[in-house]
Amino acid sequence: MRAFIFPGQGSQAVGMGAALAAASPAAREVFDEVDEALGQNLFRLMTEGPEADLTLTENAQPAIMANALATLRVLEREGNVVLRDKGHAVAGHSLGEYSALCATGAFDLTTTARLLKTRGQAMQAAVPVGEGAMAALLGADIEKAEALAAAAAQGEVCAVANDNDPSQVVISGHKSAIERAIEQVKDFGIKRGVLLPVSAPFHCPLMQPAADAMAAALAEVASPGPFLPVYANVTAAQVSDTATIKALLVEQVTGRVRWRESIAAMWDAGFTEFVEMGGRVLGPMVKRIAPDATVSSIISMDDIEALVGRI
Incomplete structure (x- = not known):
């Protein structure tokens, strides 16, 4: 089909x-x-x-x-x-x-x-410009991405936005939480976190x-x-x-x-x-x-x- x-x-x-x-x-x-x-x-x-x-x-x-x-x-x-x-x-x-x-x-x-x-x-x-962000997690499966997002949230929003394929997941939320997630990627066995050039944190609460x-x-x-x-x-x-x-x-x-x-x-x-x-x-x-x-x-x-x- x-x-x-x-x-x-x-x-x-x-x-x-x-x-x-x-x-x-x-x-x-x-x-x-x-x-x-x-x-x-x-x-x-x-x-x-x-x-x-x-x-x-x-x-x-x-x-x-x-x-x-x-x-x-x-x-x-x-x-x-x-x-x-x-x-x-x-x-x-x-x-x-x-x-x-x-x-x-x-x-x-x-x-x-x-x-x-x-x-x-x-x-x-x-969301006011500058308060939100998104990041692509390269070399991340959904389980690793969810664990990272949960750890980085610290009371803010940090959520999986796009489960794109087995090697790429995008997270979205408060900018500070996304930045924390990028800093912690290695701790969760993820190859790299890349901040995306977007103007708002899509597909999150x-x-x-x-x-x-x-x-x-x-x-x-x-x-x-x-x-x-x-x-x-x-x-x-x-x-x-x-x-x-x-x-x-x-x-x-x-x-x-x-x-x-x-x-x-x-x-x-x-x-x-x-x-x-x-x-x-x-x-x-x-x-x-x-x-x-x-x-x-x-x-x-x-x-x-x-x-x-x-x-």
């Missing part, structure tokens, strides 16, 4: 989408629709920068989604590879879960762009104000539900019921992204092929989780043509 997967924050780069839009009217339609939905020229920011503005959470989140959905639309319209026919489930990393839901019809493109703009703004506003904002935003959105199962970040299991999807999206803001467990569950369920849309971040993680899986990362027209010729 084949899963389509969608990248999260960190996969943005100045120039993203430019070549695809130049080559395909279908891609350009997506970028134009997102610009109209947000009332800003996000596509120009994506293609021209400045990088500092593109990296802002409120811009990066809808930009990454737009790039992934533009890639999918070109694949479907010009390659005649239709997700409903060629995919058996979808998943997305953090904000990528919104991309996955949009791809499967649970939210339309305009709604998805506006939800992600709200999500980005709310996550940025939840400090994000509760953003979770409240997303609960309110999602309550106003109608959804017919996805036409393919979605593997949810916070449960690492299939979900298709609209009410449950919305509840899990709210929980996801403060909860752990269980990516390693999601891919492992998909592999155990018989998924042997994973197609990453609009990025090259998730593919390597998938290979570290399921080494025998077939993985494709689709960004360019050449990538699309190669996939069309194969599936």
